[in-house]
Amino acid sequence: MNTSGFTTRLVALTRKEMRQMLRDRSNLIVGLLLPVVLILLFGYGLSFDVKDARVTVVLEDGSPAARHAVAGLQGSPYFAPVWVRTMDEAERLMQEDKTDAILYVPGDFSRQQAAGLGRVQLLLNGVDSTTASTIEGYVSGALSRQGGQQGDRLGNKSAGVASVVIVQRTWFNEPGESTWFFVPGLIVLVMTLIGAFLTSLLIAREWERGTLESLFVTPVRSLELVLAKLAPYTLVGAIDLAMCLLSAKYLFRVPMLGSLWVIVVSSMLYLLVSLALGLFISGATKNQFAASQMALLASFMPAMMLSGFIFDLRNVPVVIQGVSYLLPATHFMSLIKTLFMAGDIWPDILRSCAVLSLYALVLIAATCGKLRKTLDETT
Amino acid sequence: MNETPTVVVQNLCKAFVGPDGKRFAAIDHVSMAVRAGELTALVGPDGAGKTTLIRMMAGLLKPDSGSLQVLGIDVAAHPQSVQDRISYMPQRFGLYEDLSVQENLDLYADLHGVPQEQRHERFTRMLDMTDLARFTERPAGKLSGGMKQKLGLACTLVRSPDLLILDEPSVGVDPLSRRDLWKIVQQLVDEEQLSVIVSTAYMDEAERCGRVVVFNHGRLLADGSPGTLRQRARGMTYTASPPQGTPARELQARLIDRPDLIIDAVPRGGNVRFIRRAEEDEPRLKDVLRDAPYEPRPEELEDAFMMLLRQQEGEKGATKPSGEAPSIAVNGRQDQPVIVVRDLVRKFGDFTAVASTSFEVIRGEIFGLLGPNGAGKTTTFRMLCGLLPATSGYLEVAGRNLRTARAEARGRIGYVSQKFALYGNLSVRENLEFFGGAYGLRGQTLKERIAASLEQFDLDPSAQSGILPPGYKQRLAMATGLLHQPDILFLDEPTSGIDPLARRAFWRTITALAKGGVTIVITTHFMEEAEYCDRIAIQDAGKMLALGTPQQVREQTAASGAQDMNSAFIAIVEQGRAQREIAANSI
Secondary structure (H helix, E strand, C coil): CHHHHHHHHHHHHHHHHHHHHHHCHHHHHHHHHHHHHHHHHHHHHCCCCCCCECEEEEECCCCHHHHHHHHHHCCCCCECCEEECCHHHHHHHHHCCCCCEEEEECCCHHHHHHCCCCCCEEEECCCCHHHHHHHHHHHHHHHHHHHHHHHHHCCCCCHHHHCCCCCCCCCCCCCCCHHHHHHHHHHHHHHHHHHHHHHCCHHHHHHHHCHHHHHHCCCCCHHHHHHHHHHHHHHHHHHHHHHHHHHHHHHCCCCCCCCHHHHHHHHHHHHHHHHHHHHHHHHHHCCHHHHHHHHHHHHHHHHHHCCCCCCCHHHCCHHHHHHHHHCHHHHHHHHHHHHHHCCCCHHHHHHHHHHHHHHHHHHHHHHHHHCCCCCCCCC | CCCCCCEEEEEEEEEEECCCCCEEEEEEEEEEEECCCCEEEEECCCCCCHHHHHHHHCCCCCCCEEEEEECCEECCCCHHHHHCCEEEECCCCCCCCCCEHHHHHHHHHHHCCCCHHHHHHHHHHHHHHHCCHHHCCCEHHHCCHHHHHHHHHHHHCCCCCCEEEEECCCCCCCHHHHHHHHHHHHHHHHHHCCCEEEEECCHHHHCCCCEEEEEECCEEEEEECHHHHHHCCCCCEEEECCCCCCCHHHHHHHHHCCCCCEEEEEEECCEEEEEECCCCCHHHHHHHHCCCCEEECCCCHHHHHHHHHHHHHHHHCCCCCCCCCCCCCCCCCCCCEEEEEEEEEEEECCEEEEEEEEEEEECCCEEEEECCCCCCHHHHHHHHCCCCCCCEEEEEECCEECCCCHHHHHHCEEEECCCCCCCCCCEHHHHHHHHHHHCCCCHHHHHHHHHHHHHHCCCCCCCEHHHCCHHHHHHHHHHHHHCCCCCEEEEECCCCCCCHHHHHHHHHHHHHHHHCCCEEEEECCCHHHHHHCCEEEEEECCEEEEEECHHHHHHHCHHHCCCCHHHHHHHHHHHHHHHHHHHHHHC
């Protein structure tokens, strides 16, 4: 009797939530269209890669050795080199923001190189530090490759003595594509936005319209209300997850080293956390406007800034690190990146999933608490 | 019938923190019992504590002290067991506006665990009673206010509960829907021996109940059958007729200005009904009445109610009605129209909110605009104030054509909106200064006008506006509307949400203003307040159905046996609707 009442009520409430969701066009647009926009925006629009870097080469030494040393800049998609005669000219270009870097090859380069002390100078435009360090990496890569070949050719007679040749290889993201790095993070963002933002309106709306007062004086239990509100948006979240995964595989061709089912299960777990967070905010504020603002501030913004989506968390101040480890998004971010690019690493998977499950339980319990059937102000 | 009481309340207390940060008792040591199978009314003005008591009964609020048993269960300890057995309709019933009528019913039937086999019969009956059978597929949000309320009641009654609690089911509902709602409740009490607790501010509704409990300021003032409560006013109730040619409200004003002799006085049906103090002697009464003849009339529940309120107010030694007639000098002759409306039309897209309406309002007149919800009152009102342009027709206010000189016309009118539209966190004086400035008053003139207003409306200049009691907010709103000494004062539902005593004081000010030459245009949903008006207009579906003095309007429906304004109103609106239906069918 008791359990059948529970099921009847849960089904009735879920049906109600489903209908309300389907009839509210604006909510559906946010739920299904916004993720598409985010996928395209972040997938194509956000990139740390630099193409056609404007490098001005000042070649004071016209010798074949010097020419050869910088030949690596030519014929590469990464560089668009400009050749000038004097440093003054190059500096002018830099001042006018017409170049991103100056590679200075001094007049005595070939002589010095013969002595094993070949030196060039790289000046970078540091206004955009990310681009500057990327170019630095590219240039030194191009030069050392060239230097290496040179060394080989010379039988490593002189150059090899002084210079250490670095053979560089990047693991987990071999081409160094930032898309590979962003797309898994995108799943985190989409799940966060859909979860928290959409559900943040649900309870607040019922408070505002006075529907809760009527619902309270029925056999309904708080848990039924919460579960019924989670159900339809879990479905929307699942559709969004499918869109993310499909675009990751077929649009951006990001490798998925981990097993698909682990990715799906852990993503759904995170979705549940963020749905519950949205519901909790909704129940706590009792006001749609405040709830949606809070949801953005408390979930989407931190997920974007503090979860390691863009910035490596080890480089941020300790306090902010502490804050970011409080965010469920941080745990899921590291998990999903690992799953995509490194594969199933079980200790990581289990630890992160345990943390996420804990969050989900705590938030659902807290939401039930906020939906205690009383109109007394919480004291 | 069950002998054990349905609800037992003992020494119950509940306090809240008010907007001013102080605690106030919403329910103050209340004890009462509700018998099973009976219709019990909780009566009292807004803020009396009715909703708080009802919410405690429904297990939504916890009492601070005292005990409360519903259906033999301690509600505070086991709210859910009570909630499983009662049905409760809050003041604002929670319909899901994007769900259809049927879906709303299904939802509540599922939540209450109504077995499938009983549903068909119950739904049919509910839809039949509420006359919603034609609209089952319509989203609840697209129903009219009255229909929404009826659907709320139907959702509450998807099963036959052990106790039905209705919190002001008729608030904000027009008289027609109000009557329908009560028919449904009455029918259920008769057929199912349902125990019902209903709160209301309407005396005619309380009169239908088996038992009436009167509240004010959280205190229980009286408890008994309507008959026993009426007894309190026995021998003290009279009707006086004003001299030929003078409005009843002038005699009423004279009477209400003598609280030492008269407990209450209201204009009704062209006469003045009053309650005299029992201990006072005839000569002094005759003196106040001057030559007006008067005779005893049977006492009513309303009389007893007003006596109880006055008595409590007297104990507190609170507000006395402002006796002084505020002096506002208005220049211009009487008997000339200050508002001329000809063939006024307002359309919103395909929808005609106001259909070719014509009337005139004379200087110094009190003109009432009545009509059910959605009748076009507010639209008409907004056009008169120049807040909304007319689609077509001629509109002249204070001698200015609203099409060509809207700003000028606005300078001559004062407007008091339905909601408190002043700045809650400013003091009374700051609000007056701001609105005075907005009307172009400055320097010495502004100072003098503010000083006069403060005295006239008995306001404390340093009080924060937002935390004034409703009656005082109303006064402040009036004061700001009158600062620039307008020719015409527009009042939109000014008396909703304020208690009967404050309403008496409000109308006393209005009658004084009218005497001083200010023209008043007012909307109200209290039909008896139409009696203060010189002339009234009744609108429905954008059409003007009746126009004339309250007497004329009542006579228009004499055939249908309407005695008071309320039934006259219902008769006129129903006639209008029937005619419209005939017209629609003949096309």
